[in-house]
Amino acid sequence: MRVCIVGSGMAGVGVAEELLKVAPTTEVFLFTSDREGYYSRPLLSHGFSRTDIETRIILKKFDSLQRPGLSCFSGCEVQSIEPKEQRIRFRQDGKTTEQSYDKLVLATGSEAAIPAAWNPYRAHFRVLNSLADLMELRRHRGEMMSRGSQVHWAVVGGGLIGCEVASDLVKAGDRVTLYHVVDRLMERQLSVEASARLLAHLREMGIEVRLNCEVSAFGTDEKRSWLEMAKERHEYDGVLVATGFRPRIELAKAAGLTTDRGIVTDAYLRTSDPHIYAVGDVAQVRGEALYAFVLPVRNQAVWLAKHLVGQVGEPWVPPVFKPMAKIHGFKMD
């Protein structure tokens, strides 16, 4: 059986490696736009306080992931899926090639979701969604530090990632002002009581937290970055926006697969095409929920590999898990 996988995050690589464990004769083709290697996305949130992050975050170079049965196509763009012909079309090194599959696994993950009103200012703030983003942020931080004073960041978004990154920047020695649009932090994951505890914890760490703040505009010049709120301008060395994630569904959508917020699947992670599956951040299971946390995504990957080779017939059941936030010194319960 030939399985093509699009995406090299923990979902895509997880399916690839598990497939070869459970059925070593499977022929796996892994397609990714990444070039540096398979990296640990959860570690992005610790990308400032850990000085060894640049070497540590890469779990495997694509060369070392490659083995008999598993071919990696890195630095490539999958341009289209042709579901009827069961093949994909991809571009690598300026050349377009087709590849046929028996089963296709879409593990295209998610990117930073930016409120539409902020799109005109996209060049004036940064996001932290990929290793490339982290490298760029670290480069910028190094430049600011070389000027000699403490680096002051605005982090816009007091959800899970915003709080994680704010705590990490402070741990690394920077100063942070954290803006959030509603009246409490991490309102999706935490109770009112736990939000209050988190607020106290972040303030204790030295983070200036501003709640109920609607940012209206962003700007930059050679030296400073700023944001505007109620016609007032607040200046920083850098502005980082963390306002949620958006599954990458474009490829699936263009191929005519059913999509909603994510790629819609049934309880078997199967999309509206019987030969195509979706796994990880991008999969909207049973047309309902996205499971964008490490524990369920790993669980999906291991389950899907077994299911594809006929070793499990029962549907995927979400494991019991507690969302975890990597905020220095804070326990969620």
Add this chain to the structure above:
Amino acid sequence: MQSVYRKFVCVVCNHIYDEALGDPETGISPGTKWEDVPETWTCPDCGASKADFEEMK
């Protein structure tokens, strides 16, 4: 001489659980054998499950 303690690595983030050290921050005392770590324990760095660790050899 070979150590009697084993090490396990998280496949998602390379965090290492060393039996000799345990993981005091999550309540696992030094010297705790891998089989005695609760099945509900998760990776302190990334939240992966205990099943997502592999023994380092």
